[in-house]
Amino acid sequence: MASERITLTVPGPHGDREVGVSSPNRVLWPDEGITKHEYADYVLAVSEPFLRANGHRPISLERFPDSIDGERFFSKNPPKGAPDYVDQVVCTYNSGRRHPQVVMNEAAAVVWAVQMNTVVFHPWASLARDTDNPVELRIDLDPQPGTDFGDAAAVAPALRDVLAEAGLTAFVKTSGNRGLHVFCPIKPSHEFLDVRHAVIAAARELERRMPDRVTTNWWKEERGERVFVDFNQANRDRTMAGAYSARALPAAPVSTPLTWDELEAGVEPSSFTVRTVPGRLRELGDPWAGLQDAPGRVDTLLDWWQRDLDAGLGELPFPPEFPKMPGEPPRVQPSRARHPEA
Template sequence: MAGKQSSPAVELEVGEHAIRVSNPDRVYFPASGATKLDLVNYYLSVGEGIVRALRDRPCMLHRFPTGITGEKVHQKRLPRGAPDWVETARVFFPRYKRTADELCVTELASVIWAVQMSTVEFHPWNSRVPEIEKPDEWRIDLDPMPDCPFDRTRRVADVCWELLDELGIRGFPKTSGGSGLHIYVRIEQEWVFKDVRRAALAFAREVERRAPDDVTTTWWRKDRDPSMLFVDYNQNARDHTMASAYSVRGNPDATVSTPFDWPELADLDPRDFTIATVPERFAKLGDLTAEIDDVAFSLEPLLEWADRDERDGKETPPEPDADSD
């Protein structure tokens, strides 16, 4: 019995590079029938945004060689066979005393090549080369527990928005691609990961003070109320990554981690943002993170809050385990 024939490859010109997309008709998202080529075309449609989100950052790839119903590969090292124009960043993993050369996007062609290599999700570090040990991005992760309604997540995001405004800090919100929300803040590249996490914890505790019925900062997951929202300061620890802005998520609905404007929050439904809908939104609104690099903010006010909390007897929880390499 003859085996099933694969569809012919498609060659694309992306910038100065030709990229061969094999198995373009392979269905990656069975719920919608979206194919590998649909995924490629999605990333081409948001090229400016995805490159801005990834530029100069070590990036872990979530690869699905046979589509999202198959094996998921968490890949830190650049996949074999990369063209010589695909750039990398070398990172060190102290726990394993090893290094890895991770994808470091500098142009859209690198993104499309990674998709050709079955990448669906892009998870960049919150630091950039050459200062990999000093983050330039503070990430506020609003992580709902299993029974947390989205209205609660929305309320907490409102509190964060208000608090950032009081601090004179501009935060850029996005959906997570799941049930949570993320807020990214560009920061001065002066602090190491432990400092940024400590500042993030101080912010999370202040949000908890203002919304005690909605928010928890409890360290152990088993000790959290399943209806609450966890403000996850641990996403600022070294080698912890989140899906970038404009990254597709590996779920049946092909949702996208999508930037939005704060006034949209009241009516926001993250399920509306998919590889089928975001291209038109991007064409209409452009990249809503386009100004994120315009101003870098200081963490000093938050570190002063951290000092205050520690004087009051609050302890800084231990560093979480990093992902293995």
């Protein structure tokens, strides 16, 4: 017996494409009964703002062959047999390796990714035309145990002010979980390591202003009940869930762009889901529609980075899978470090 399959008609810049979706009734989110077909309809409904935020850049696909409760894996290389409307670009990774990565430039490619069992889309901060130089400065506000989304929401406006002092315009979205993502459009004039240093400079300035609420400590044992500013998400090949991507969590939450007024008035991130976000877009539009209209520069933040270096504040730890970096402190948590005897 032939496997169950449907065909969706997907408009695009080159006319309509017919995209097949196999096993359309397979349930991806068991708690909500959301099927693969429903998720394909969702990405089609939000494809315009989705592509504006995530298209034309390398993207990693987090795929679930069964449901979000089952096996998952990340796919970077375009799978064999990918249709010709799924583009690719060769990227250089921190190890020096180079290989192709998926690029999505039209709605049919996003629906195809769902057909390939993608649930979460993880875009790079750089575009396919220049993968080495980010067009976004990205900051992840990560609530630690004892804190919650409300704590991140209280910190985010102060971060916006810090970034404004550095000449940058900040945009905000829910992470789809407990945190917030703050993005600033930037000119692609600096490579990833420079942008990471710019993020660290902003994070340190925020920490100075809110030491009881914000931390830049990489080691969890030192963070306390504060919001962690995850500077390492600014590294090459480190990604966050893209705007309008669902998350592999119960209730099918979506990483959703907000206005600053909405955030400060109070929002419940769990209200933004695969089933509610299309209606929100129809009613309110896309708060990130103008994100790339006026990109700024990271020069002031890099001046702050140098100021902090001159004051004795050095490099911060990199993720464990990265090669050892110049000036990096030892990669051992403080409680396990060997100390000379007093």
